[in-house]
Amino acid sequence: MSTTSTPQFDPALTGSADDGIFGIATTVDEAALVYIPVPWEVTTSYGSGASGGPEAILRASPQLDLYLRGLANHYQKGFHLDAANPEISDLNTSCKPLAEAIQSELESNGNLAAAPELEAQRQQVNAASHRLNDLVYQRCRELDAEGKHLAAIGGDHSSPYGLIRFVADKYRGDFGVLHIDAHHDLRDAYQGFEFSHASIMHNILALANGPSRLVQVGIRDFSEAEAELAAGDERVAVFYDEDIKVRLYGGATFADIVRDIVEALPRRVYISFDIDGLKPELCPATGTPVAGGLDFEQARYLIAAVVNSGRRIVGFDLCEVCPNPRYPEDEWDGNVGARILFLLSSWMMESQGR
DSSP: OOOOOOOOOOTTOOOOTTTOGGGOOOOTTTOSEEEEEEOOOTTOOSOOOGGGHHHHHHHHGGGSOOOOTTSOOGGGGOEEEOOOOHHHHHHHHHHHHHHHHHHHHHHHHSSSTTOTHHHHHHHHHHHHHHHHHHHHHHHHHHHHHTTOEEEEEESSTTTTHHHHHHHHHHHTTOOEEEEEOSBOOOOSSGGGOTTOTTSHHHHHHTSTTOOSEEEEESOOBOOHHHHHHHHHOTTEEEEOHHHHHHHHHTTOOHHHHHHHHHHTSOSEEEEEEEGGGBOGGGSTTSSSOOSOOBOHHHHHHHHHHHHHTTOEEEEEEEEOOOOOSSOTTOOHHHHHHHHHHHHHHHHHHHHHTO
16 A cells, blocks of 8 residues: 655755755655665676765755756656665675675686685675565565655666566566666676676576566676567567667768667566666766766656656666765766656656646
């Protein structure tokens, strides 16, 4: 039974991040949409900082003006950042050094033969990842029972697995995933980590109630095995960044390309948005930046087109937003992340009313 009530909010005045995300003092009981923070980056294999994503987005979010032309003020229904689960942060802190030791050994020797004790540490990391997924899944169950719409803020791209599994179970596989990313994320247990950030879409496809379609957009850094897996699975449609640009340079419009992307999706859509799907100048601190990618306005156009087609967004995540490690006062990555989050949130709520 829903406990949602109408938030009392003056749209002419927002506060600070201490008041709440986007500067809005909204409680979880009042909120229609709840963000589950997942400050997790145990298996990151290049740059670090993704565990600081929820906080970076929160701190930058009051800088936004909250009016979007042509859309209702959906934030007035209540957007709320859930309280962080301290067990997730504790697991991240304790397990990240274990994973780093394993990664260092693999980089040096290619395997763990010279340091067999690290295999026990790898199993410890895998057990912690299972626990993380269960914690997120259980929180989804609780909030869904209260009638909330759900989203996750990572963390690395392994962090929303619990939410996607919940959506998969709720809709019994009758949904599709729109995956915006520089990477396929189709590796099988990358570096021996069962829930690696590089394996999220491989793991989602393996779910008993997995999505009927996986539509990937902006992909431009991947292994041959991943490309072969994608080509060989009829559920997967890939719009490689290179192919998008070739079509644009050949005279196609971005609207033409987006029409093809949207037509590949079923009626229910979950959006998994890795910030490195954007051009790296929009997310310079992200852990695995790749040249190329989508403009901000291209991402906005795509999200809007999904909803304007009559499709319904049933959940989403935003991952890999990292604060600047050298200049903590620099909020650029958090600022861009907050704007993508607000667009995803507003268009999701718009889709729920159709």
